Amino acid sequence: MKQQSNTNTPKGKKAPKPNPPSGGLGYYWVYLLLFIFLMAFTFFSNPISGAKEISWTFLQDSLLTQQKVSKITVVNREFAEIFTKNQAVKDPSSTGQAPSWFSSVESAKYRITIGSVENFESKLQTAQADFSPEDKIDIQYQNRTSWISLLSWIFPIALLILFWFFILKRMGSGGPMGGSMLNIGKSTAKLVEKGTKSTVTFNDVAGLKEAKAEVMEVVDFLKHPETYTELGAKIPKGVMLVGPPGTGKTLIAKAVAGEAQVPFFSMSGSEFVEMFVGVGASRVRDLFKRAKEKTPSIIFIDEIDAVGRSRGKGGGFQSNDERENTLNQLLTELDGFGPNTGVIVLAATNRPDVLDKALLRPGRFDRHIYLELPTKEERMEIFKVHLRPLKLAKDVDVVSLAELSPGFSGADIANICNEAALIAARKKKKTVHYHDFLEARDRIVGGMERKSKIISPKEKETVAYHEAGHAVVSWYLKHVDSLVKVSIIPRGKSLGSTWYLPEERQIVTKAQFIDQMCASLGGRAAEEIVFDEISSGALDDLEKVTKQAYAMVSYYGLDKKIGPMSFYDSSGQNNQLLGKPYSEAMAELIDNEAQALIQTAYEKTKTLLLRHRNELENLAQLLLKQEVVEKDDLEKLLGKRIENKTKDNSTHDDSPLSLLNTHKP
Incomplete structure (x- = not known):
């Protein structure tokens, strides 16, 4: 059976000959031959002299006096060569022939260094005063060019030039040192050509229905432009993806690259900014030039805040002319005098507050798509995507997993699934x-269990009462999230933890703020009630309570004395100010009101714990006995908790760390 050829060669034309395999010396053999020729030329034109260095005394007493010298030649007014009479000296001048560079010339037998030509002639004349005119020796003078001395400074320069030719050739051929230095202003964007099959599609993007609909419309416009152009519609020039880390901004861009079937250029915003002046703007021009040559096409700039920061923000302390020049070139390419038809720009950032307003205006980025943390239904869809490659047992319930992971992003859910598989593999x-x-959720949120960490019995008792105080206060306050379990096993940097299951809220009332502050202060209050002293273990709790109190007073307008005023700056312009945006009197009032809020919540917490002192003691002893107390045991000790049935959509901490309250040393 014959094997068919995969090449599609037109009839009547010969297939192109394959290129010879690369490798070998190439043109380097020319440099090698040139080097060998220079070395041979230097050797033969200046043979290595075997003359013996002598002194004037030896010349006068042993050679001149005994009349053994046949000729003296002074070379370059620096040294004299002494030829003796028993040498068969070939004198080229006697034959009338020019000296040959490669002729066999016998060198002098002796050599003497002269300080001065006049002094040497005077000494020689004195030494030959008694000689007859026929026996006197004449002095010949020669000027010789030493190729060795010439090459001593030519050869290093030539070697340096050859080295740079070699480096540039390696860089230009895409060697390990990167692209050519001459192409430093070229774009480094990765190109996904049309027709390339991508491993990521919109089926891999779970949840984010509204964001997917917005982006899929752009993809559909590229596939079927006539549907929109018949009505006079124009394709959006830019789409900005905004959202917290891990919500799927880059994943959506990968799906667009796989679904659009048009050339797709992707690069990071930091690749525009270099230490060389003008490189960033040059790369922007080259990127859009390449994209326009392949229209219709898509450009994706990840982390655009690296190059799109607001100009002038931060005063003169953080000015960067190179970055601003790059931003100006980007603004011009997006919407300037030049046409930019057929090129769509996707950008992603999790810091929209620092972006320049000129970058966000319509005409440059017409659509702003906000990606938020997934809801319960969206988390179920995300779990289904990441559970596909896993071998699951029958007891795995996607609904329960979605309920136990509020505030988790898509990246967090992917991490949980992978960590669960690692834990199962570790247990064989x-x-x-x-x-x-x-276990994977607890590992990611709280850190690894450290059962081997040794703490003293007194510290362990303090931790037990501390966590029991959190649990009792949380159990009897209706506006606190549902309690899941309490543990005094060291995990991560904490010595104990109280686990909550937060509700999915959008706003928080003043009563909910107060109850949350009381729950955070429960550990410190329990220590003061039981041991009549306090420890440093409540550091994390006090930090959280202090931030909540100042937010209530200065941001949310929940204080009666200050009233409905907010000093929150969503634009970030107050960062340029060295002082606070309010007077000293207002600052003192804010401090007093925040302190009063915390003190009121602390007194309320102590009163609640004194009322339920027996429950506090029983829970602490149970913790010391079994270290972990689940919700069922809590119900046996504390009774059935009255859940807050008012589903007031109140916002909670977006981080998964809101699931627990930690006790740190």
Whole structure:
């Protein structure tokens, strides 16, 4: 059976000959031959002299007196060569022939260094005063060019030039040192050609229905432009993806690259900014030039805040002319005098507050797509995507996993699934069970368990009462999130933890703020009630409470004395000010009101714990006995908790760390 050729060669034309394999010396053999020729030329034109260095005394007493000298030649007015009579000296001048560079010339037998030609002639004349005129020796003078001395400074320069030719050739051929230095202003964007099959599609983007609909419309415009152009519609020039880290901005861009079937250029915003002046602007021009040559095309700039920061923000302390020149060139390419039809720009950032306003205006980035943390239904879809490659046990429930992961982003969910598989593999299981996912969640949120950490019995008792104080206060306050478990096993940097299951909220009332502050102060209050002294273990709790109190007073306008005033700056312009945007009297009032809020919450917490002192003691002793107390045991000790049925959509901490309250040393 014959094997068919895969080449599509037109009839009547010969297939192109394959290029010879690269390698070998190339043109370097020319440099090698040139080097050998120079070395041979230097050797034969200046043979290595075997003359013996002598002194004037030896010349006068042993040679001149005994009349053994046949000729003396002074070379370059620096030294004299002494030829003796028993040498068969070939004198070229006697034959009338010019000296040959490659002729066999016998060198002098002796050599003497002269300080001065006049002094040497005077000494020689004195030494030959008694000689007859026929026996006197004449002095000949020669000026010789030493190729060795010439090459001593030519050869290093030539070697340096050859070295740079070699480096530039390697850089130009895409060697390990990167692209050519002559192409430093060229764009470094990665190109995904049309027709390239991508491994990421919109089916891999779970949740984010509204964001997917917006982006898929752009993709559909590229595939079927006539549907929109018949009505006079124009394609958006730019789409800005904004959202917290891990919400899927880059994933959506990868899906666009896989679905659009048009040339797709992707690069990071930091690749525009270099230490060389003008490189960033040159790369922007080259990027858009390449994109326009392949229209319709898409450009994706990840982390655009690296180059798109607001000009002038931060005063003169953080000015960067090179970055601003790059931004100006980017603004011109997006919407300037030159046409930019057929090129769509996608950009992603998690810091929209620092971007320049000129970059965000319509005509440059017409659409701003905000990606938020996924809801419960969206988390279910994301779990289904990341559970596909795992071998799951029958007890794995996607609904329960979505309920136990509020505030988690898509990246966090992917990390949980991978960590659960690692835990199951570590235990030599054949499938991943539901309990493995719970361990993975605890591992990611709280850190690794450190059962080997040794603490003293007194410290362990303090931690037990501290965590019991958090649990009791949280159990009897209706506006605190549902309690899941309490643990005094060291995990990460904490010695103990209280786990909550926060509700998905959008706003927070003043009563909810107060109850949350009381729950955070429960550990410190329990220590003061039981031991009549306090420790440094409440540092994390006090930091959280202080921030909440100042936010209530100065941001949310929840204080009666200050009233409905907010000093929150969403634009970030107050960062340029060295002082606070309010007077000293207002600052003193804010401090007093925040302190009063914290003190009121602390007194309320102590009163609640004194009322339930027996429950506090029983829970602390149970913690000392079994180290971890689950929700079922809490219900047996504290009774059935009255859940807050008012689903007031109140906002909670976006981080998964809101799931626990930690006790740190």
